[in-house]
Amino acid sequence: MAMQSGMFERPPVVIANGIDTDLYLNRDKEQVRSHLGIRARGPVVLLSAGHVNDERKGIKYSLNALNAIADLNPFVIVLGTAEPAFFERLDGFDYLAPGYVSESSQLACYYSAADVL
Numbered sequence: 001m002a003m004q005s006g007m008f009e010r011p012p013v014v015i016a017n018g019i020d021t022d023l024y025l026n027r028d029k030e031q032v033r034s035h036l037g038i039r040a041r042g043p044v045v046l047l048s049a050g051h052v053n054d055e056r057k058g059i060k061y062s063l064n065a066l067n068a069i070a071d072l073n074p075f076v077i078v079l080g081t082a083e084p085a086f087f088e089r090l091d092g093f094d095y096l097a098p099g100y101v102s103e104s105s106q107l108a109c110y111y112s113a114a115d116v117l
Contacts, residue, residue: 023104027112036113038096042073046114049080050100063089077110 029044038044045066049057066074076095078086087097101107111117 020104024108024111027109029113029115032109032113036096036109038075038077038113040073040075040094042075043069043115044077044113045074045116046077046079046110048110048117052078052080052082052086059086066090066093074116077114079107079110 033040033044045062047059047062049059051057052059066076070092074093076090076093078090078095078097079099079101081100082097087095098110101110
């Protein structure tokens with residue numbers, strides 16, 4: 001179909017999905033949240049980085065966004081290593097901070113629990 005559009009001189013290259021779609025799939029949010037002990041009154045927001053203080057990950061922008069939607073009572077999942085000062089910035093938010101998660105199946109559960117990544 002792409003070649004028939006006349007926009008390509010040669011066939012496009014298909015790059016396979018780099019994500020294991022058998023593992024990272026949509027799961028029942030309520031069931032996953034219950035399993036993880038998440039009792040959310042609003043949207044569940046996932047912040048994920050190897051270390052949340054890594055400037056390249058832009059967590060500071062996520063914190064600004066969280067403050068902008070504070071009236072929606074977001075529940076925050078923090079995946080990654082974080083300093084105590086980081087959690088002071090989450091004062092007033094309900095959150096879960098399991099730390100760095102390397103087990104793929106567990107990581108997939110946290111991703112499934114989130115409304116916003």
